[in-house]
Amino acid sequence: MELCTKKRPPEEERRVKANAREYNEKFQYASNCIKTSKYNMVTFLPINLFEQFQEVANTYFLFLLILQLIPQISSLSWFTTIVPLVLVLTITAVKDATDDYFRHKSDNQVNNRQSQVLISGKLQQEQWMNVRVGDIIKLENNQFVAADLLLLSSSEPHGLCYIETAELGRSESNRMEEPIQR
The missing domain is CATH 1.10.287 (Helix Hairpins)
Structure with missing residues (x-):
């Protein structure tokens, strides 16, 4: 398991290929591991x-x-x-x-929630902390998302997608529902 605290060099630009983990790994993008805690046993x-x-x-x-x-x-x-x-x-x-x-x-x-990721042409269950930049993810209605995503397709009429941002800042006061049209 990777630690969430792994330091990354600052990014100047992003080059991403969809569904190409090997290509995207060489850029050492940040992981999808979430760490909101401040302390550990030593610190x-x-x-x-x-x-x-x-x-x-x-x-x-x-x-x-x-x-x-x-x-x-x-x-x-x-x-x-x-x-x-x-x-x-x-x-x-x-x-x-x-x-x-x-x-x-x-x-x-959050890090251990399951998602469906397209890997080698097959949908596989993957923990959210193991989702990488460029991965193609299949989401279903009311499914939790712990990553920034680019919506490629929606089963809703006119390609609409509603996103509830209740998890931003982990506060109910931030709760919004936004329609996004592709």
Whole structure:
């Protein structure tokens, strides 16, 4: 399985041949793997703490804690500052970890959805993350699409195709239905 984080060189122009995986692979186009999660097991703690200390309030309380560790400056115990700071950081980290866990699950679900791809003249089931630039895909009514597509044909009268863009930004507020005529 390819990782979604694989870096690609910037594209200047695109040359694509339909249904020619070998030809299109030499251009190293981006994969169709979706990654909306921010963290992994290794990067969670450092990135999350860095993001949390971008907040002025958290930085302020950290500065107060450092000052309270110097007995000549502070008459208060360091305990009065570290408990609320650690509590806020922990609650925020748990919330961020939970959100990211659900992003990982959602990414995995989308990446593993099945589609019908024309490969070597035959329609084959393929996971969305394995769909490549130039692949010909057969879609059916109300089928989910996790890629940018060029519509070649439609079974609707006058070649109409209705696209619901509810998945854009993963928000229901973005929900639209657009007719596209070929």
